[in-house]
Amino acid sequence: MTGNDYYDAPSLRPGYQGRGTIVYEPLSALSLTQRLGRLRFACYQLTSYLIAGLLVLLMLLLSRSLIPELAAMAGAAVIMLALTVYLVGLMVRRFHDMGKSGWWAVLGLVPVLNLAVMLYLYLGDGDSMVNRFGTPNPPPGILVILAGGLYWLFNVLSLIVTAVLLVVAWQYPEQLEGFMQSVPYEMPTGRW
Template identity: 50%
Template sequence: MDNLYKGPEIKPGYLGKGTIVYEPISPLSLTQRLGRLRYACYQFCSSLIAILLMALSWVVSASPAVPAWLGYLVTGVVALLAIVYLTGLMVRRLHDIERSGWWTLLVLVPGINLPFQLYLYLADGSSMMNRYGTPNPPPGALVKVFGGLFWVWNVLVLTFLTALVFLQWWQPDWIAGALERLPLGSIPRLPVGQQYH
């Protein structure tokens, strides 16, 4: 028997006249689109969970009753799952910008990986439907707070690192001079020519 009080089912998509029915957001999906703040928020949460799980495995494996290889195994599995999930987040972010997920391979290219990650944080996603689905619904308060803070932190760090890499490439003498002006002991010297026993 049909429920008379239930409205008609509306599938996610563009209904015309600027109206979009958003598809429900799933943090574990590897196929949906992902806006900038949700991308930063999901990265922060997944990285924090992975770090806590790895730290817990190290603490537990320090016990004499637990074999050391078990700690290494748990750490490896958590790290692998984190890499897969973070790669999926990048694919979803690229879908929001109307780019193919294959662009994630740019993370493996030295010299391009930092500007590419900065691009993922700064690029504006399409506000309407694209070939990858509907945009995200407006973010909630927690996504705005945690995603916003992590977004600002990552943009600042990636901008600094990108500038440092390009300065080292184009002006290595300038970087060497700046490092020499630092106070003694702030940068540890590498022991060259010493043998370790």
């Protein structure tokens, strides 16, 4: 107890407190040491894509009137680089949730292998109790359940379809080429 205040609650450190009680760590969107559950992983991804998309759109709109087009393209490249670094950080936290080293996130940068890594991150089960990377996330709120759940479902289905198309393109390239030639396609003309 501090001072003369006898009504202060004892300070609890995050972690397992015994008898099924866990004190959760406060969540930080930029931490590389915490854990990240499936739904929060999807929700943080969706939020970062929306913010980055809006910033890139702002850069492109400004390039039409206020700033040179080259500066807008450089600004958009910086935004995309920052987005990539942030998304790798989210992957690190998701691996931490499953009790694995965050270095596994490097595999997510390898083309084709990244499909399997992302499916694993979306479908893999996190540790339900405290692991070496800290406490699990607190139960998600309704916004995380709705936005994260819908985005999770969209991503899982997209990854499965992409993997199937890659296998078909690898195993049956002639049939896929014949199908692609039958699809009508018209090249857009002019500038947006």
